[in-house]
Amino acid sequence: MTRETILKKALDMASHNLYCCSKNLLMTIPKDGQEKEHAEAAAEVELLDTWLKEITNAPAEDRAGSADRFEGDEFAMQIMANGRFEDNGTGGDKSYTVEATTLRLNHVALNEWLETKTFDSRECYADGPDGDAEWKGVQERCKARRSAFDERIKAALGIKPDKGVFIEQAHSEVFTVVNIYEALSRRN
Numbered sequence: 001m002t003r004e005t006i007l008k009k010a011l012d013m014a015s016h017n018l019y020c021c022s023k024n025l026l027m028t029i030p031k032d033g034q035e036k037e038h039a040e041a042a043a044e045v046e047l048l049d050t051w052l053k054e055i056t057n058a059p060a061e062d063r064a065g066s067a068d069r070f071e072g073d074e075f076a077m078q079i080m081a082n083g084r085f086e087d088n089g090t091g092g093d094k095s096y097t098v099e100a101t102t103l104r105l106n107h108v109a110l111n112e113w114l115e116t117k118t119f120d121s122r123e124c125y126a127d128g129p130d131g132d133a134e135w136k137g138v139q140e141r142c143k144a145r146r147s148a149f150d151e152r153i154k155a156a157l158g159i160k161p162d163k164g165v166f167i168e169q170a171h172s173e174v175f176t177v178v179n180i181y182e183a184l185s186r187r188n
Contacts, residue, residue, distance in 0.1 A: 011048040017041040076106040095183040103175045110173045116146035
């Protein structure tokens, strides 16, 4: 039994509970006297659905066959774990939210990341201005590929472009994404 299976069963039960305390088939209107139960069930359904999406990294209607997509020939990733905390220990009035996500990339995504690297050094190119220009061009192409790769990962995770996002390889096809941004309000 997997986490996804457990969450699907919990979502089915929460959806059933929401249905039982709803006045309509869309489950948007609570039965009279069951407003509290309806609100709790709706919140539970929303939370469980969010967790399922995080695990599968796919829209709810596309969950079936997610393993096939990961093993396919298109850029894909799996969310292994994620979490967040609020850092209030900055010494000032500012507070920062730190979100961390651990990803597993499929072979297509990993190859795209590998293309952001150069395994050459300056010594691999001719001496003089022509070699300097060629080396600089290689570095610029790798930088552009890395930027495109990072944007693709951020878009898949729903992270808005920001200077506080760091994407690093942890080991083999496992990557860590850290997103740091100023918190909207400081909790005391």
